Amino acid sequence: MNRLIFLSLMVLSMAVWSFKQKGSPTIVSFAVPQKWPAPKFDFAKNPLTQEGFELGRKLFYDPVLSRDSTISCASCHLQYTGFTHVDHNVSHGIDGRKGTRNSPVLINLAWSSSFHWDGGVNHIEVQGLNPIQHPAEMDNTMEEVINRLQRSGNYPALFDAAFGSKEITTVRIMKALSQFDLSLVSSNSKYDQVMRKEKGIAFTEQEKKGLKLFRKNCVACHKEPLFTNDFFASNGLPMDPILKDVGRYGITHDPKDSLLFKIPTLRNIEYTFPYMHDGRFRKLKDVLKFYSEGIDLKSKNLHPVLQKKVTLSENDQKDIIAFLYTLTDKEFLFNNKFSFPK
Amino acid sequence: MKIAVFTFAIVCSWTVFSQTVVKIVPLFGGRSIELNHEYKLKDSIRFKFSTLRFYVSNVGISSNSGEMEVKKIHLFDLEEPSSFELFKTSESVRSIHFLLGTDSLTNVSGILDGPLDPIRGMYWTWNSGYINFKLEGIKTTGDSITDVEYHLGGYLPPYATSRRIHLDNSSLSKELKIEIHLDEWLMMISDERKNSIMIPGKEATILMDHLVPNIRLGENE
Numbered sequence: 001m002n003r004l005i006f007l008s009l010m011v012l013s014m015a016v017w018s019f020k021q022k023g024s025p026t027i028v029s030f031a032v033p034q035k036w037p038a039p040k041f042d043f044a045k046n047p048l049t050q051e052g053f054e055l056g057r058k059l060f061y062d063p064v065l066s067r068d069s070t071i072s073c074a075s076c077h078l079q080y081t082g083f084t085h086v087d088h089n090v091s092h093g094i095d096g097r098k099g100t101r102n103s104p105v106l107i108n109l110a111w112s113s114s115f116h117w118d119g120g121v122n123h124i125e126v127q128g129l130n131p132i133q134h135p136a137e138m139d140n141t142m143e144e145v146i147n148r149l150q151r152s153g154n155y156p157a158l159f160d161a162a163f164g165s166k167e168i169t170t171v172r173i174m175k176a177l178s179q180f181d182l183s184l185v186s187s188n189s190k191y192d193q194v195m196r197k198e199k200g201i202a203f204t205e206q207e208k209k210g211l212k213l214f215r216k217n218c219v220a221c222h223k224e225p226l227f228t229n230d231f232f233a234s235n236g237l238p239m240d241p242i243l244k245d246v247g248r249y250g251i252t253h254d255p256k257d258s259l260l261f262k263i264p265t266l267r268n269i270e271y272t273f274p275y276m277h278d279g280r281f282r283k284l285k286d287v288l289k290f291y292s293e294g295i296d297l298k299s300k301n302l303h304p305v306l307q308k309k310v311t312l313s314e315n316d317q318k319d320i321i322a323f324l325y326t327l328t329d330k331e332f333l334f335n336n337k338f339s340f341p342k
Numbered sequence: 343m344k345i346a347v348f349t350f351a352i353v354c355s356w357t358v359f360s361q362t363v364v365k366i367v368p369l370f371g372g373r374s375i376e377l378n379h380e381y382k383l384k385d386s387i388r389f390k391f392s393t394l395r396f397y398v399s400n401v402g403i404s405s406n407s408g409e410m411e412v413k414k415i416h417l418f419d420l421e422e423p424s425s426f427e428l429f430k431t432s433e434s435v436r437s438i439h440f441l442l443g444t445d446s447l448t449n450v451s452g453i454l455d456g457p458l459d460p461i462r463g464m465y466w467t468w469n470s471g472y473i474n475f476k477l478e479g480i481k482t483t484g485d486s487i488t489d490v491e492y493h494l495g496g497y498l499p500p501y502a503t504s505r506r507i508h509l510d511n512s513s514l515s516k517e518l519k520i521e522i523h524l525d526e527w528l529m530m531i532s533d534e535r536k537n538s539i540m541i542p543g544k545e546a547t548i549l550m551d552h553l554v555p556n557i558r559l560g561e562n563e
Contacts, residue, residue, distance in 0.1 A: 045452065122470040125452035129460055129467040142461045170461045174453040251469050253501065253543050 025049035025162055030110065033187035034196060036225055039110035041124060041182055046175050048183065051162040054341065056180030058158065059173065061340045064148050065131075066138035068094050073131065073177075074340070076103040080333050082268035083107065083184060089279025090243075093137040100136075100243050102279035105272050107265050107332075110182045111226050117261045117277040119232060120251045128177040129170075142170045149173070186267050186332035187225075194326070195225070203326065210323025213316050217291075220305045227266040227327065233303040234259040236295035240278050247277070259301055270328045284324060288317035361430045364438065364518045366418050367560070368394060370525045377420055383528055386484050393478035394420040394524075395464060397457070398428060399448070399504075401440040405433035415444070417457035417464065428520065435511050435518060442553065443474030443504025449497040469542065471495055474503050475550065477524075481537065488537050494550055496542025503542065503550045509559040519560040527556045 028048040032039065059065065060073045076091045077083040083106035085091060091099040101117050115121035121130065131137040132145060149155040149168045156166035163172050193201040203211065214222075223229040232248045239245065239259060248257035261277045275281040281290065292312040295302070312320070332338075368375045370389075375381075380390045401413040412429045419425045448458065449471040458465075464473045473495040481488045496503045511518060530552045539545050 116468075120469040121467070122450050123452040126460070126465075126467065126470050129465070133467055146461075169455060170459050171453050171455040178453075252498065 023164065025051040025164070028053065030182070031185075033185070033192070033225070036187070037111065040113045040230075041110045043110075043182075046125065046178060048179050049162060051158070052176050052179040053183055055158045055162045056176040056178070056183075057338070058155075058341050059177050060180050064152070065140060065145055066094050067140040067144070070094055071138060073128075076131070076137075077106050079335075079338050080271070082186075082272040082333065084272050086271070086273055089274050091137065093134070094139055097136045097139075099134075100245060101277050102274060104262075104264060105268065106181055106184050107186045107267050108226055109184065111230065112228075113230055114262065117245075118248050118251050119262050124181060125174050125178045127181070128174050142173075145173065146170070180338075184332075184338060186329040188331045189267065189329040190326040191323075192225070192329070204322070206319050206322040207326055209316075210319035210321070213312070213320050214323050217310050217312065218320070221263045221303065222266050228263045231263055232257065232260040233263055234261070234299065234301040235291070236297075236299045236302050236306055237276060237280075237290070238296070238299065240280070243278055245278060256301060259299075266324060267327045268329055268333060270325050271333065284321050285317060288312060288320060292317060360516075361432050362435055362516050362518060363430050364428045364435070364520065365426050366398065366428050366522070367426070367519045368420065368522045368524050370523075375420065375524060380482075381525065383481075383525060383532065387532065388482040389479055389490075389528060390482075391420065391477070391479040391524075393476055394418075395462075396442065396475040397444050397464065397472060397504075399441045399444050401429060401438070403431060403433060403435050404437040404439075405431070405435055407433055415448070415457050417462060434514075437508060437510045438518070438520070438559065439506070439508045441504045442507050442550070442557065443495075444472045444497070445504060446497045446502065448472065466493075466495060469496075471497050471542070475553070481532075491538045491540060492549060493540045494546040496546055498542070501542045501544060501547050503546050505550050505554050507554065507557050509557070511559055513559075521558050521560045522553070523556040523558065527553055530556075 026049055028050050030039065030043050030048055060077075063069045063072045063075075065072060071092075071094055076085045078085060084103050090101055091103040093099060104115075104117065109115070109124055112124070113122075115124060115127045116130070121127045129142070132140050132142065146168050149159075155168065159168050159172055159176075160166045162176055190201065190203075194203055221229055221231070221233055221235075234247075237259075246258055248260040248262075249255065251257070269275075269284065273282055273284070275284070275287050281287045291306075291310050295306055295310070297307060297309060370381045375391055375394065377391055377394075380388050383389050396418050398416045398418060399414065400411065401416065402409060402411045410433070412431055416428055417425060418428075444458070448454070453460070458472070460467070464476060465471070466473060473493045475492070475494040477490070477492045479490045481490050494503050509520065531549060536545065539549065
């Protein structure tokens, strides 16, 4: 009799355990590349799960988020161009509306403490609210997005799988989208392979020269291995007379922040043109030329490093560009895991 | 059995009736404000409220038992009568203290739900952070009609807008009212301020400063 009771309890326990396993999302550990700093995002507060990531990916590629269901996050953040757009200088929204800034790349965001060119967004989980609600982007409301997802055939089940119930809320939508965004890690460029001393991988002579020049002239802001220091700076770019973008000042109202913009990562920069917050440079050679010849040393709030003229010969500029091309990570740009879900 | 039920009922009734209810009551000329009702501010200025929403957070009381927190976050909304009651307590309230607005930690904690869900229309997406106090309405000055929009928020110094409020209580009343005298506030700001403040900054902090002395504790008469 005792044995029967014991066996019954065992069977019951296993049934409970297997039920729990079936209902729980699959935790995915966030892999920090070798010798990289710890991420700034606290994954304990929004643990990555396979189901959360997949839901986030589906939302990222779904035009249902926009008011007229014509554009998705991917419309401005295309994977093969480093999750940014390349065909225009500022982002485009529904009805052909134009924004005022170049869409930023979505690369290694787990190491970022602020978002947008002016750093106005202080947490990745609230970033997605902007494009969805901005009149020049998706021009929708969260109420409408939630209604649409609730009415859709498959979303309630996906929310159930990711969060344990079919309830669809702002919080869950944003947490899923941020799980996808946080997973966009690019760490397998030629530069990375050389740094990891992988067999058979080496810089060319020109790339070596470029790296040396880069470390002398650029690394103060574009710090390795993330190729950004996550701060704001004015690089001396004069204000566009039409856009009149004051940058970080618009958030802090501190005159010292006037014309400061977030320092972008240079990873995959070969594919992320046009460059700068307003997309004014279409070619990397234009950017290098600007740093060498175009900076007005008296411009307001110019970064201290740039207050001493940067002198780069034409060959130096070419060498730096050759090095920057080693930051291209095709495994990232063409990874099916991040592509449109089929 | 009957005695047990009777005793239980007595205990329950005593617990309910011995509780102090603390409510938030926005006032205009000493009367509770109603949405879309026209109020006379000065001889030539009339005011109509269309939205009044604000956060009250980290609510605590001092009582005979000591200091205690009674509520973490509360969103008052003039459209939602259920939001008028801030808390109930069986303690004898000596003082109430709270933050008018949200604390800085809340503003940097990512996406939050309940009263803090951005769907409530109290969150700035372009400059992350909560609108601590939102008042919208129409001001009529003579024949001129102006939209008034005060979205007062911001958590970063020097333009942080949440304000610490401390209200002493000597009343034994079982219904305490946190009165917000908006007519007095609007009088203080009507001549010198803009009719629209939608961003964090100095003007928002000044308006919040002016709110503080107009928050007082009243009791049910």
